[in-house]
Amino acid sequence: MAEKEMDKYEIITHPNPILRRKAKKVTDFDKDFQNLIEDMFVIMRDAPGVGLAAPQIGISQKIVVVEYAEPEKEDEKPKAYVLVNPEIIRHSEETTEDLEGCLSVPGLVGMVERWDAVTVKAQNRFGKNVKIKADGWLARIFQHEMDHLDGVLYIDKATEVFEPTDEDLENLRD
Ligand code: CO
Numbered sequence: 001m002a003e004k005e006m007d008k009y010e011i012i013t014h015p016n017p018i019l020r021r022k023a024k025k026v027t028d029f030d031k032d033f034q035n036l037i038e039d040m041f042v043i044m045r046d047a048p049g050v051g052l053a054a055p056q057i058g059i060s061q062k063i064v065v066v067e068y069a070e071p072e073k074e075d076e077k078p079k080a081y082v083l084v085n086p087e088i089i090r091h092s093e094e095t096t097e098d099l100e101g102c103l104s105v106p107g108l109v110g111m112v113e114r115w116d117a118v119t120v121k122a123q124n125r126f127g128k129n130v131k132i133k134a135d136g137w138l139a140r141i142f143q144h145e146m147d148h149l150d151g152v153l154y155i156d157k158a159t160e161v162f163e164p165t166d167e168d169l170e171n172l173r174d
Contacts, residue, residue: 009043009057013104016058020151023055023062026084029127037082037125040065049103051141053148056104062086064145068138081132086122086146089131091115100144100154101164101172109168110158114140 012018026033036059044052044065054063062085069078094116101109117135120142124130134142144154155161164172 009039009059011043011047011052011056011103012058013106014153014155016104018058018060019055019104019148019153021055021060022151023053023060023149026061026063026123029084029123029125034125037063037065041067041080047103051145052103053145055148055151062149064142064149066138066141066145068141071137082125083120083122083132083142083146084125084127086120086142086149088118088143088146089121090119092117092135097159098140099164099168099172100140100158102144102154104148105153105155107163108155108161109164109172110154110161112140112144112154112158114143118142120146 036054040052040054040057040063043057044050044067050068051064051066054061064083064086066081066083067078069076092115095113096116097111097113099109100112116139117133118139120132120134122130122132147154
């Protein structure tokens with residue numbers, strides 16, 4: 001994509017009030033929507049990040065894109081997910097506290113408790129109903145990104161928020 005074209009979107013940061021809105025349901029899966037999904041993947045990879053919610057580029061709609069490779073499968077190619085109008089329909093009893101960062105909260109990380117496993121009901125980019133089971137980091141990414149659609153940031157839930165060391169950042173990337 002041409003660089004000029006991408007200038008129309010930029011990642012907005014806390015305390016921009018758009019990040020606090022409840023995102024609207026997507027009803028139109030037209031060509032403009034498909035282009036928006038493509039743009040979101042480009043912006044996320046550029047950042048770089050493993051997940052991006054539409055409110056983070058100032059678009060208050062229920063859209064999440066994720067691209068993530070399971071760390072235990074090193075040769076595994078990253079898998080791309082598009083969650084439109086997503087809902088968590090099941091989750092584990094077990095929770096884990098771990099480190100999170102957010103492209104909309106630059107320079108900080110925090111310890112956040114999340115469910116170990118979730119089942120997400122959503123629509124794919126073409127409006128088809130899908131169900132996705134996730135655990136570990138992927139489950140954490142889904143929960144973090146879906147919180148953005150409710151106007152919730154990880155700093156609202158974190159037990160502590162701090163400036164990361166290089167080691168923290170290295171762990172986050174894995
Ligand atoms: Co975030």
